[in-house]
Amino acid sequence: xxxxxxxxxxxxxxxxxxxxxxxxxxxxxxxxxxxxxxxxxxxxxxxxxxxxxxxxxxxxxxxxxxxxxxxxxxxxxxxxxxxxxxxxxxxxxxxxxxxxxxxxxxxxxxxxxxxxxxxxx
Amino acid sequence: xxxxxxxxxxxxxxxxxxxxxxxxxxxxxxxxxxxxxxxxxxxxxxxxxxxxxxxxxxxxxxxxxxxxxxxxxxxxxxxxxxxxxxxxxxxxxxxxxxxxxxxxxxxxxx
Numbered sequence: 562x563x564x565x566x567x568x569x570x571x572x573x574x575x576x577x578x579x580x581x582x583x584x585x586x587x588x589x590x591x592x593x594x595x596x597x598x599x600x601x602x603x604x605x606x607x608x609x610x611x612x613x614x615x616x617x618x619x620x621x622x623x624x625x626x627x628x629x630x631x632x633x634x635x636x637x638x639x640x641x642x643x644x645x646x647x648x649x650x651x652x653x654x655x656x657x658x659x660x661x662x663x664x665x666x667x668x669x670x671x672x673x674x675x676x677x678x679x680x681x682x
Numbered sequence: 683x684x685x686x687x688x689x690x691x692x693x694x695x696x697x698x699x700x701x702x703x704x705x706x707x708x709x710x711x712x713x714x715x716x717x718x719x720x721x722x723x724x725x726x727x728x729x730x731x732x733x734x735x736x737x738x739x740x741x742x743x744x745x746x747x748x749x750x751x752x753x754x755x756x757x758x759x760x761x762x763x764x765x766x767x768x769x770x771x772x773x774x775x776x777x778x779x780x781x782x783x784x785x786x787x788x789x790x791x792x
Contacts, residue, residue: 596781598728605785607783608781620778620779656728666733667781669730674727675727
């Protein structure tokens, strides 16, 4: 069955970078766009960007432009966030887009389990 | 891209109906039939409840329904059950291949 499995928790110092991975099982990675969404402690969901694993095209929320990079491997997508600040402490989720073959529809039914990134000196 | 506006909290008794609103602008909610709703229990990933403003994914109870008027989308839960107590988020396509979430609403079943 379809599953997205993310990498484990990370701790970084301010100014550093972090890469979170999201491995796809049960479907062909290139057939569906992948969204990245984060959630700071006690806060709401925040859309970060979207990756087309089939063509490696990306679109990022304005807030993260210049600091985020989304890429893909064989069955895995990656989200790198640089110049980390304490405010980047959050759980980061990957989510498969709802419609295969589209150019992005909405975060769909399949989400990773989340990866906690803690930024602390 | 400003977050969509949702009430911070709503509540209802078992068996009642509640509605959660999600207000955006003519650049997002009002321009596309692409509002989705998610339920999130503490420590869990969000779960898709409604997409394309009004559609339910397979397996989602018909007690959950979506609607939209102008720049405001709504999620209605009828026949409220204890298990519905959760956080709910709306999300809308905002053009130029970007999306925006609402601030979230905590539903309490009294």
